[in-house]
Amino acid sequence: MTERPRPHSKLERVLAVALVFATFLLLIFTQFEVGIPRDEAVYFEAGSRYAAWVDDWMSSPVGAISRESVSQRFEYNREHPALPKILFGLSHRFFVEYLGWFNHILGFRLPALGFSALLMGFTFLLGARIAGPLVGLFAALGMMLIPRHFFHFHLACFDIPVTAAWVMTVYFYLRSLEENALKRWAVFSGLAFGLGISIKHNIYFLPPLLVLHWLVVYGRDAWAMGTFKDRVKAIPLAFPCMAILGPLLLFVSWPFLWYDTVDRFAWYVQFHAKHVHYSWEYFGQVLDTPPFPIAYPFIVTALTVPVALLLPMCIGLLQNIYWELRRAFPQTRNVRILLLFNALFSLCLIALPNVPIFGGMKHWLPSMPFLLILGGLVVIQAATSWTSCTLEDSRSSRLAIAIGIAIMVPSGLLTARYHPYGTSAYNELAGLTPGAASLGMQRQYWSSSVTHVLPWLNENAPKDTKVYFHEVMRASFRWYKSEGLIRADIRWANDPASSDIVVYQYHREFRDHEFQAWTMLKTIRPVTGLYLDEVPQIIVYTRPVN
Amino acid sequence: MADLARLAWRDRFLTLILIGVAIVTTLYQLTFRYFLPTNEDYSKVVEELQKDSSIPVLVVPMWAERIRTMVDNPVVALPPEDRDIAALGHFWALVTPSPWSNVNGALDILSGRFGAPTITLEHGNLTMLKYEFEVERPKLRFLDHLATTTVRQGGRICPATKDDTRHQCDRTWWNYVEVQVREFDYLPRTCLWAHPVKGEPLSISFPNISIGESINVRAGMVGRSGLNKRLAPVELRVDIDGVPTGGLIAPARPGFPLTTIPTPGVGSKTVTFTVTTSNQALRHFCFDAWIPQLGEAP
Numbered sequence: 001m002t003e004r005p006r007p008h009s010k011l012e013r014v015l016a017v018a019l020v021f022a023t024f025l026l027l028i029f030t031q032f033e034v035g036i037p038r039d040e041a042v043y044f045e046a047g048s049r050y051a052a053w054v055d056d057w058m059s060s061p062v063g064a065i066s067r068e069s070v071s072q073r074f075e076y077n078r079e080h081p082a083l084p085k086i087l088f089g090l091s092h093r094f095f096v097e098y099l100g101w102f103n104h105i106l107g108f109r110l111p112a113l114g115f116s117a118l119l120m121g122f123t124f125l126l127g128a129r130i131a132g133p134l135v136g137l138f139a140a141l142g143m144m145l146i147p148r149h150f151f152h153f154h155l156a157c158f159d160i161p162v163t164a165a166w167v168m169t170v171y172f173y174l175r176s177l178e179e180n181a182l183k184r185w186a187v188f189s190g191l192a193f194g195l196g197i198s199i200k201h202n203i204y205f206l207p208p209l210l211v212l213h214w215l216v217v218y219g220r221d222a223w224a225m226g227t228f229k230d231r232v233k234a235i236p237l238a239f240p241c242m243a244i245l246g247p248l249l250l251f252v253s254w255p256f257l258w259y260d261t262v263d264r265f266a267w268y269v270q271f272h273a274k275h276v277h278y279s280w281e282y283f284g285q286v287l288d289t290p291p292f293p294i295a296y297p298f299i300v301t302a303l304t305v306p307v308a309l310l311l312p313m314c315i316g317l318l319q320n321i322y323w324e325l326r327r328a329f330p331q332t333r334n335v336r337i338l339l340l341f342n343a344l345f346s347l348c349l350i351a352l353p354n355v356p357i358f359g360g361m362k363h364w365l366p367s368m369p370f371l372l373i374l375g376g377l378v379v380i381q382a383a384t385s386w387t388s389c390t391l392e393d394s395r396s397s398r399l400a401i402a403i404g405i406a407i408m409v410p411s412g413l414l415t416a417r418y419h420p421y422g423t424s425a426y427n428e429l430a431g432l433t434p435g436a437a438s439l440g441m442q443r444q445y446w447s448s449s450v451t452h453v454l455p456w457l458n459e460n461a462p463k464d465t466k467v468y469f470h471e472v473m474r475a476s477f478r479w480y481k482s483e484g485l486i487r488a489d490i491r492w493a494n495d496p497a498s499s500d501i502v503v504y505q506y507h508r509e510f511r512d513h514e515f516q517a518w519t520m521l522k523t524i525r526p527v528t529g530l531y532l533d534e535v536p537q538i539i540v541y542t543r544p545v546n
Numbered sequence: 547m548a549d550l551a552r553l554a555w556r557d558r559f560l561t562l563i564l565i566g567v568a569i570v571t572t573l574y575q576l577t578f579r580y581f582l583p584t585n586e587d588y589s590k591v592v593e594e595l596q597k598d599s600s601i602p603v604l605v606v607p608m609w610a611e612r613i614r615t616m617v618d619n620p621v622v623a624l625p626p627e628d629r630d631i632a633a634l635g636h637f638w639a640l641v642t643p644s645p646w647s648n649v650n651g652a653l654d655i656l657s658g659r660f661g662a663p664t665i666t667l668e669h670g671n672l673t674m675l676k677y678e679f680e681v682e683r684p685k686l687r688f689l690d691h692l693a694t695t696t697v698r699q700g701g702r703i704c705p706a707t708k709d710d711t712r713h714q715c716d717r718t719w720w721n722y723v724e725v726q727v728r729e730f731d732y733l734p735r736t737c738l739w740a741h742p743v744k745g746e747p748l749s750i751s752f753p754n755i756s757i758g759e760s761i762n763v764r765a766g767m768v769g770r771s772g773l774n775k776r777l778a779p780v781e782l783r784v785d786i787d788g789v790p791t792g793g794l795i796a797p798a799r800p801g802f803p804l805t806t807i808p809t810p811g812v813g814s815k816t817v818t819f820t821v822t823t824s825n826q827a828l829r830h831f832c833f834d835a836w837i838p839q840l841g842e843a844p
Contacts, residue, residue, distance in 0.1 A: 286732065288773060308568040315560070382564055385557030403561060406568040413575050428571045431645025432578060437609040438647035512729035512769030519726040526615045534582055534642060536611050 012128045012136070019140055020121040023153075027113040031106060031154040033420035035448030036480070040155050041473040043085050044092075044108050046077040047156070051089025053255070067259045074256035078264070079271045080158060083198040083253040087111035088156045103483055108156045115161035116153040120144060122164060123369040126171045130335050131377055134400050138376035141404075142309050143369055145411035148361055151422020158200040159362040165196030166203050166366040169242075170342060173210055176238040177334070183237060190241025194249025201272050202366065205349065207242045209341050214239075217334045278358040279509035284440030286509050291353030297364050298347060303430040303441065304361055306411035309375065310427070316374030317343060343370035360423060360445065379403050421449045424532050433532045443506050444537050447471040452530040453503060453540050454480065458487045460527075460542075461501060466491045468499035470513050496520040502541045517541045581643055587670030591640065592616050594667060594674060602637040606652045610642035624733060626655040635681040639663070641673040684762075684836040688817070689725045689738045691752055697723045700746030713750075717743045723750055728832050729769040730802035737764070737802075737832035742780055742823040751818040757786065758837045761807045761817070765796045765833035772800035778825035782833060785818040786810070796831060809837075 008016070036044070053073040056064035063069055074082055088108045096107035120140045127136030144150055152160050172189035175181055196203035214236060222234040251257055257264055280287045282296060293299075302310065320336050323329055329336070346364040349355060356363075383400035387393045410428070417432075418425040424444045426436035437443060450472055457467065467490055469477055480486040493499035495516075502517035504510075518524045521543045530538035591613065595603060599618040605611055606626070614621045619638075624631055631637070639656060641649055656677060657663070663675035697704040697713035704715035704723065712724040726739045742748050765782055766772060775798050783793040784807050792807035823829045 307571045308564075311567050312564060378560070379564065382557050382561035385554045385561065399561075403564055403568075406565050410568055410571040410575060413572065417575065428574050432575075434582075434609075434642075434647075435645035438607050438644045508732050509770065511732050511734070515727040515729050515734050518734075519724075519728075524614065524620065524727075525618060529612075529615065531612045533578070534612055534644075535609055 008125065008128060009133070012125070012133050015133055015137065016121045016124050016128075019124050019137075020117040023120040023144065024113055024117040027116055027153055028106065028110075030150075030419065031109055031113065033451065034151065034154045034422075035420065035451035036105065036473075036476040037155060037157070037423075037446035037448040038471065038473050038476070039446065040108075040157055040448075041475040041479065042077055043088060043156050043158075044104075044479060045475050046082075046085040047087075047089030047092060047108055049073060049076050049089070050082055050086045051093045054090070054093065065255075065258070070255045070258055074254075078256055079268065080200065081198045081250060081254050082256060083195075084111065084115075084156075084158055084161055086253070104479055105483060109154065112156040112161060113154070115164045119153075119160055119164035119167060119369070122167045122171050123372070126167055126174070126369065127373045127376055129171065129174060130339070130373060131380060134397065134404065135373060135376035135380055138379055138404050138407075139369055139372035141408055142372040142375065142411065145408055145415050146305050146309065146368070147415045147418040147425035148304055148422050149365070149368065150415045150419060151425070152362055152365070154420075159359075159365050162196055162200035162203050163365045163369070165192055165199055166206060166342075167369050168192035169196060169203070169206055170210070170338065170370075173236070173238045174335070174338065176236055177214075186237035186241045187245070189238040190243075190245030191249065193242040194246040197246050197250045198253040201268075202346070202349075202363070205345065207239065207246075209345055210242075211239060213338050213341050217337055275356050277356050279507075280358050281440060281442040281508045282357075287357065288509075292355070292357045294351045294353060296357050297350040297361070300361055300441075301347070301364070303426055303436065303439075305427060306414045307428045308407040308410045309372070310429075312375035312378040312407065313371040316376075316378040317371060319378070320374060339370050339374055343367050343374060358445075360442070376404075379407070418532075420451070421530070421532060421537065424449065424535075424537055433535045437535045443508075443535065445507070447473070447476070447505050449530055449537050450503060450505065451480075451485065453528060453538050454485050456528045456540065457490065457501070457503070461487065461490055464489050464491060465500045466493040466498060467501045467503060468493040468496050468517075469503050470510065471505040471507070472503070500543045504539045504541070506536050506539065514539065581671060583642060583669075583671045587672045588613070588616060590669035591672050591674060594669075595619050595638065602634050604631065604634075604637045604639045604656075606639050606641045606649055607644055607647040610640070610644070613640055626652040626659075628733070630735075631656075632659065633681060633683065636676070636678040639675045639677060641675065643671055682839055685758055685839050686755065687834075687836040688752055688755075688819075689736065689834060691755075692723070692725055692738070694753060695723075696751045696753075697749070698751075699743065699748045704748075715743075715748070717746070723748070726832065728830075730766055730832075731800060735764070735802055735832075735834065737834045739768075739830075739832050740819070740821045741831055742821040742826060742829055744823060744826045747820050747822045749818050749820040751816055753816045754814050755817045755837070757809045757812060757815050757817065758839070760809055761792075761835055761837055763794060763805045763807060763833055763835045764802045765794060765805070765831070766802040767796060767798065767800065767828075768830040768832050771828045771830035772798065774828065775799060777828055778823050780821060780823045780829050780831045782831075783820045783822070785820065786815050788816075788818070796833075802834075 050073060053064060056069045088111055091110045092104065092107035095101050095110060096104055120143065123143050124136035124140040127139040144153065169189050169192040172185050172192055176185035176189055193207065222231055225231050225234055277289055320340055324336060324340065346367040350357060350364050380400050383403055384396045386399055387395045414427065423446055424433055426432055430436045430439065450469060474492060477492055481488060496502050496513065497520045502521060504514045504517060521541050523541055523544055526539045527542050528540045529536060595617045602620040602622050603613060604622045605613060608623045608625060611621060611623050660677045660679040664678050665676040667674040693710035699715040702716065704713040706713050712722050715721040720741050721743055724739050725736065727734045727736050740748055740750065761784060763782065777798040779798055780796045781793060782796065784791050786809060791809060794805040819835065821831060
């Protein structure tokens with residue numbers, strides 16, 4: 001780990017751009033199989049409504065920015081900032097309604113795929129900046145080749161975009177700290193942070209984390225400076241940039257805040273401060289209410305990240321904590337502390353007993369790029385041990401690449417195994433899906449795996465059948481229909497009692513829905529389903545003909 | 547220098563570990579399917595089960611329910627120590643291999659309860675074990691006699707449907723009495739759905755019941771309706787020939803606990819269960835009641 005106040009090499013820039021474009025193209029093709037999760041259906045709807053604001057602008061720009069117009073257009077899903085949904089909606093309008101190039105789902109998802117590609121690019125750049133392109137490549141590819149990450153990469157949601165903004169902010173912040181750094185890096189860090197808070201709230205924690213990093217690493221030296229003015233001048237420009245540009249960008253990109261700003265922002269903060277807790281299965285227990293187990297995020301990470309990736313990540317994390325405690329390698333302390341703080345923060349935040357734990361691992365996604373960079377450092381460390389002490393030796397590089405490939409093969413296999421059912425993914429330590437089921441872990445969530453049984457329904461459901469799609473949002477049902485994934489005559493049923501077919505998503509806390517289907521349809525024998533390595537995920541019951 | 551050399555060796559060992567784990571996990575994934583049952587294994591199991599489709603199938607581990615899609619046999623997914631298994635009399639235990647599942651422990655529990663399996667068949671990666679044992683059935687299970695009951699709510703008759711499977715009361719669509727399978731503690735239980743309405747006692751009368759020493763009742767709030775502790779409890783009262791004999795209060799919490807209500811005398815009586823609540827919100831009440839054989843433990 002060395003600080004290198006230099007531009008990225010040509011190779012690094014080419015690799016970064018290649019990663020961005022390759023990721024974007026790959027995701028375009030792989031997203032077709034990914035169903036519409038519950039939250040995404042809401043964001044599609046919000047995107048449509050927000051994009052309709054364009055119509056107001058066309059008819060009357062003054063009217064468009066009026067309190068009535070803004071409040072009406074942006075009231076829906078006000079619990080999250082508007083920017084990503086505006087992008088989803090505008091993309092859908094332009095590429096689907098105007099150009100007619102893509103289907104509806106891809107139309108909404110394109111901006112999110114762009115954020116996923118940016119996450120790959122900036123994870124690479126951050127890793128490369130810290131320890132060279134091989135570490136960057138390891139971290140970026142590792143980020144994608146975790147089955148649950150790969151699933152989230154496709155969605156028009158906020159978790160990957162905010163992780164991208166998080167990595168971008170840290171990258172620009174790090175560059176702004178380099179000797180003779182250009183001021184633009186500080187400005188970029190402010191803009192990246194503004195982008196982040198315009199996407200999702202968890203990135204509000206980042207500036208305090210970076211301030212803490214600066215205080216720990218440079219605080220003593222800054223304090224030792226002679227005058228108060230010198231001390232103030234020592235404060236990185238990135239901090240005032242984040243403080244000013246962040247809120248400014250949020251305000252500009254979220255029209256709903258243009259009126260009753262304080263009240264509406266306070267409501268937003270309140271909503272997340274008192275977020276409801278959804279049920280989550282964990283070692284045979286259905287966790288409904290806090291306090292939740294402190295080990296939860298660490299255990300779930302240990303059971304879902306491919307073991308070949310998990311191992312260097314853990315070694316890197318523990319080794320760097322050890323080095324920090326021993327005050328070893330003081331010349332790399334800046335980067336080490338930065339990586340450790342970012343790697344641990346989101347995990348530790350979710351570990352707090354009263355913080356909501358639903359959502360699998362998506363809430364601590366911002367930890368993962370940093371853990372992967374730490375893992376990449378371990379790979380380099382291992383590779384250089386066989387030859388000279390640096391990566392400049394081509395034999396070391398080749399060995400590092402070989403180790404990296406060896407690690408990426410099982411990770412890629414696992415990712416391919418679970419695509420597009422990423423919410424069901426468990427690693428080798430868990431014993432894949434059957435082992436996780438035996439351990440009593442959450443089997444899946446968000447209902448997107450329903451796509452597996454749609455072809456069967458289209459082929460076998462009688463005309464005008466009413467189907468109860470358990471856990472599927474009605475909006476998702478409509479989009480599936482409009483995309484031709486569900487036959488046009490199939491009708492929506494609100495409950496098992498009013499349905500002819502029940503498509504049940506296995507959730508332990510919703511078992512009663514399945515048993516109701518038994519009673520209402522007078523059968524306990526499913527006709528089909530999605531069984532991953534024998535484990536029931538989606539179960540379909542039909543009313544017997546007689 | 548010695549330290550550096552030691553560190554180099556440690557890191558070389560690390561290389562081997564990283565590559566070793568990568569190879570092992572790759573092989574694990576590539577070979578995983580060989581540990582799972584094949585379609586051929588299932589065909590043989592189905593062939594065996596179809597010889598008598600009335601024999602229940604207990605799946606071990608509990609999640610391995612794919613066999614449901616293949617046979618008409620009742621498939622039971624309950625933990626091996628569950629009391630309802632004892633009422634089956636005989637069953638096939640179908641064992642699917644899985645990491646982290648304590649199959650041997652489950653089979654030990656079953657053997658401890660019901661004796662050694664009488665037949666063991668291995669079909670590829672699936673194992674079938676037949677358990678046969680004496681079962682002392684209850685003298686009478688009330689939900690088997692719903693067709694003969696009279697259901698009233700607030701004194702008004704709740705008429706039975708044509709097939710006698712449901713007595714529909716007049717307040718709202720969920721206001722009925724019916725035998726259902728519902729969830730208690732995340733497990734399926736057959737019970738009598740009797741959602742009460744505030745201020746209008748819901749009574750279910752079973753005439754000509756030959757009573758014994760006691761009536762056993764298991765009752766509770768279905769599924770998630772038991773999670774909200776601020777909701778009202780539900781009271782179940784048992785009358786015999788119009789005389790209050792006992793009862794229970796089902797609190798607002800999950801579970802399906804057993805209550806034994808001693809009954810006076812013997813002979814043919816009318817047993818009435820009356821369900822009431824002070825607030826009907828989410829009172830998804832369901833109960834199962836039976837008369838045990840004389841001397842039978844609850």
